[in-house]
Amino acid sequence: MIGVKHLLGIKYLSREDIDLILHTADTFLDVINRPIKKVPTLRDLTIVNLFFENSTRTRLSFELAEKRLSADVINFAASSSSISKGETLIDTVNNILAMKVDMVVMRHPKPGAPHFLSERVNARIINAGDGAHEHPTQALLDAYSIRRKLGEVSGKKVLIVGDILHSRVALSNIFCLQKLGAEVMVCGPPTLIPKYIEQLNVKVETDLRKALNWCDVANMLRIQLERQDIKYFPSLREYTMLYGLNRNLLESLNKELVIMHPGPINRGVEITSDVAVSNHSIILDQVENGVAVRMAVLYLIANRQED
Amino acid sequence: MSKAQFIFRQVLVTDPGSRHNGEVTDILVANQQIKDIGKQLEAPEDAIEIKFSSDAAVAPGIFDMQVCSGEPGFEEKETLSETSQAALKGGVTDFLLMPSLHPVTDHRSQVEYLRKLGHSLPVGLHVAGALSAGMKGADLSELYDMRQGGALAFTDDKHPVENTLLLYLALQYVKVSGGLIMVHCEDPGLRLGGMVHEGEAAMRIGMKGTPALAEELGVMRAIALSQHLNSKIHLSGISTAASVGLVRRAKEEGVKVSCSVYAHHLHFNDSALQYFDSNFKVWPPLRGEVDRLALIEGLKDDTIDVICSDHRPETIETKDVEFDFASYGISGLDTLFGAGYFNFSELNNLIRKLAYTPRELLGIEVPTIAKGSAARFFVYHDKNYCFKAGMLGGRAKNTPFVGQNLRGMVLGCITGEGGWIANKS
Numbered sequence: 001m002i003g004v005k006h007l008l009g010i011k012y013l014s015r016e017d018i019d020l021i022l023h024t025a026d027t028f029l030d031v032i033n034r035p036i037k038k039v040p041t042l043r044d045l046t047i048v049n050l051f052f053e054n055s056t057r058t059r060l061s062f063e064l065a066e067k068r069l070s071a072d073v074i075n076f077a078a079s080s081s082s083i084s085k086g087e088t089l090i091d092t093v094n095n096i097l098a099m100k101v102d103m104v105v106m107r108h109p110k111p112g113a114p115h116f117l118s119e120r121v122n123a124r125i126i127n128a129g130d131g132a133h134e135h136p137t138q139a140l141l142d143a144y145s146i147r148r149k150l151g152e153v154s155g156k157k158v159l160i161v162g163d164i165l166h167s168r169v170a171l172s173n174i175f176c177l178q179k180l181g182a183e184v185m186v187c188g189p190p191t192l193i194p195k196y197i198e199q200l201n202v203k204v205e206t207d208l209r210k211a212l213n214w215c216d217v218a219n220m221l222r223i224q225l226e227r228q229d230i231k232y233f234p235s236l237r238e239y240t241m242l243y244g245l246n247r248n249l250l251e252s253l254n255k256e257l258v259i260m261h262p263g264p265i266n267r268g269v270e271i272t273s274d275v276a277v278s279n280h281s282i283i284l285d286q287v288e289n290g291v292a293v294r295m296a297v298l299y300l301i302a303n304r305q306e307d
Numbered sequence: 308m309s310k311a312q313f314i315f316r317q318v319l320v321t322d323p324g325s326r327h328n329g330e331v332t333d334i335l336v337a338n339q340q341i342k343d344i345g346k347q348l349e350a351p352e353d354a355i356e357i358k359f360s361s362d363a364a365v366a367p368g369i370f371d372m373q374v375c376s377g378e379p380g381f382e383e384k385e386t387l388s389e390t391s392q393a394a395l396k397g398g399v400t401d402f403l404l405m406p407s408l409h410p411v412t413d414h415r416s417q418v419e420y421l422r423k424l425g426h427s428l429p430v431g432l433h434v435a436g437a438l439s440a441g442m443k444g445a446d447l448s449e450l451y452d453m454r455q456g457g458a459l460a461f462t463d464d465k466h467p468v469e470n471t472l473l474l475y476l477a478l479q480y481v482k483v484s485g486g487l488i489m490v491h492c493e494d495p496g497l498r499l500g501g502m503v504h505e506g507e508a509a510m511r512i513g514m515k516g517t518p519a520l521a522e523e524l525g526v527m528r529a530i531a532l533s534q535h536l537n538s539k540i541h542l543s544g545i546s547t548a549a550s551v552g553l554v555r556r557a558k559e560e561g562v563k564v565s566c567s568v569y570a571h572h573l574h575f576n577d578s579a580l581q582y583f584d585s586n587f588k589v590w591p592p593l594r595g596e597v598d599r600l601a602l603i604e605g606l607k608d609d610t611i612d613v614i615c616s617d618h619r620p621e622t623i624e625t626k627d628v629e630f631d632f633a634s635y636g637i638s639g640l641d642t643l644f645g646a647g648y649f650n651f652s653e654l655n656n657l658i659r660k661l662a663y664t665p666r667e668l669l670g671i672e673v674p675t676i677a678k679g680s681a682a683r684f685f686v687y688h689d690k691n692y693c694f695k696a697g698m699l700g701g702r703a704k705n706t707p708f709v710g711q712n713l714r715g716m717v718l719g720c721i722t723g724e725g726g727w728i729a730n731k732s
Contacts, residue, residue, distance in 0.1 A: 011511070089629060110631040111513040112583030131631075133513025171513055195518075199507045229500050 154181030162221030368400025380409025393701030429725025492525030548601030585633030620703030645713030
């Protein structure tokens with residue numbers, strides 16, 4: 001049984017919990033590759049996807065995972081909601097739960113919002129990203145993808161490139177990879193690397209070539225201009241000159257390298273198109289694995305017995 | 308005004324300014340004055356006798372130099388009467404009311420209005436006027452006229468007086484008007500959109516942090532201005548180790564600088580933020596453990612002059628929301644003494660920083676425990692205790708201290724305005 005009632009972040013999971021999720025995902029990956037992709041596992045459950053921030057792929061991935069498990073699904077987007085009318089988060093969620101909804105998958109722009117919610121409403125909560133805090137299912141699917149590609153995560157050297165300061169993907173990945181025994185390095189402009197990140201036992205490198213020479217896997221994060229209230233670097237052009245991964249750089253390394261990206265890609269910014277579609281890239285595998293991992297998470301959290 | 312006579316039996320005097328300091332004695336109060344102090348005093352016929360179990364001690368009433376209330380303008384947060392009840396729970400017999408009201412206290416009429424409201428309270432209400440008109444940081448308020456109306460200090464509360472020229476002018480002008488200039492030290496440009504302290508704790512919870520340097524640059528600026536103009540300045544609620552170091556050096560060089568620390572910064576560090584509880588959302592933010600320990604060192608060597616609460620009552624609606632959306636502040640009057648004593652146990656020095664220095668900085672008499680002095684003291688039980696929600700005296704419930712061990716539960720206060728007011732345990 002998974003050790004947590006809600007999936008609020010990787011930091012609340014044990015190594016055993018992560019192994020259990022990844023192991024369960026293997027089963028569901030088989031399921032979604034069958035001609036009949038659906039199982040009746042969550043047939044009596046209603047799940048709301050509560051998105052207070054724009055998302056396409058994460059919401060679709062969750063919705064597919066829920067439907068593959070035969071849950072009833074409703075979607076709620078903040079833009080069409082009562083939040084703009086001044087309703088509080090608790091009231092919004094309690095109104096939805098009053099319609100006999102069992103689980104909440106929530107994305108929220110503010111760190112800690114799922115944690116806050118989990119202490120105040122009577123439903124299982126799955127965090128689909130909260131501000132720059134955590135994005136646990138992304139980290140789980142990244143770890144799962146590395147494991148499928150390289151056999152295991154333990155002992156691997158994983159590089160995360162880009163805007164570390166504003167990235168929930170980076171933080172969850174660091175926690176997840178370290179729990180699974182990988183080494184982690186971050187690379188990006190010094191203005192986008194948290195000052196205290198080395199206290200998480202993470203290596204820091206500002207030279208992309210050196211960082212790529214070190215790693216087995218490079219996870220190229222998207223530059224999230226919408227989350228930057230300050231101009232942390234002069235221009236996208238200069239960012240790409242320093243931290244963009246292109247074919248020339250990749251070939252000059254002369255090594256096997258697994259390239260990942262949480263999507264959506266800014267082609268020509270963090271990676272060029274030819275790199276994105278090269279043999280090194282497992283970007284579309286990540287998307288496929290994402291559905292299986294989210295099915296595993298939904299299944300394990302929904303079926304966890306009360307303490 | 309209370310005309311009753313009270314006789315307090317067998318209490319330990321803890322007052323560094325009293326010749327009875329350290330004695331277990333009786334205290335007779337009549338006509339709002341300490342009429343007699345001595346062992347086994349004979350009680351006048353109509354005196355109310357007040358006895359305690361063991362370990363009861365008395366200390367001069369605390370003067371809290373930084374208190375917000377909701378009246379006028381935000382009565383839903385707390386009225387002045389309710390703020391007074393919170394004060395009495397914490398041994399606070401007098402407080403300085405910040406100008407963050409609606410309307411802002413930036414005019415003599417408001418100062419006089421507030422002081423008039425204060426006459427009906429069981430504690431002493433003292434008024435701080437806004438340094439700038441509307442606390443907007445553009446033009447000086449009428450400091451002289453407000454001072455004539457009874458304002459003791461001038462401050463823009465948590466607004467850091469971004470315009471250095473304005474602070475420069477205020478520090479000059481105050482030499483004519485009188486009154487203490489109090490500033491919140493911060494370089495807003497380096498706040499970086501943070502709501503918490505920049506450190507490992509903030510990074511782990513995915514929150515943007517404001518570097519300690521933002522405060523320290525503000526401290527440097529304030530010290531430099533004070534030194535340049537040879538003018539007194541008071542830094543409200545410093546919170547970082549480097550700020551303590553800067554003030555220490557400035558004092559060694561003879562700069563006329565004083566400073567305060569908020570009790571919650573002595574008790575908590577930023578690791579408290581891990582559960583996103585908005586009761587820990589304060590400004591300046593809770594800092595690292597190194598900073599917390601440096602603040603206590605700063606109290607020991609008198610770099611820090613004053614401990615105060617920075618009492619900021621808030622409602623459930625403004626606090627029980629996502630951390631980012633919650634208001635800053637702690638309802639801190641009730642726990643000022645308990646948190647102060649728990650973390651800084653040099654009792655004589657503690658009493659100095661709670662009751663003496665604030666009054667000395669503001670130019671008002673200290674109510675020492677001595678025959679002939681104004682009867683203005685509080686009684687406490689000198690033991691650790693666990694603070695519970697039911698112990699809050701005011702309306703606001705925004706405190707992170709529930710469940711915390713504190714020291715010195717306040718049993719009651721005596722003030723000229725209210726007589727003896729015992730706290731229900």
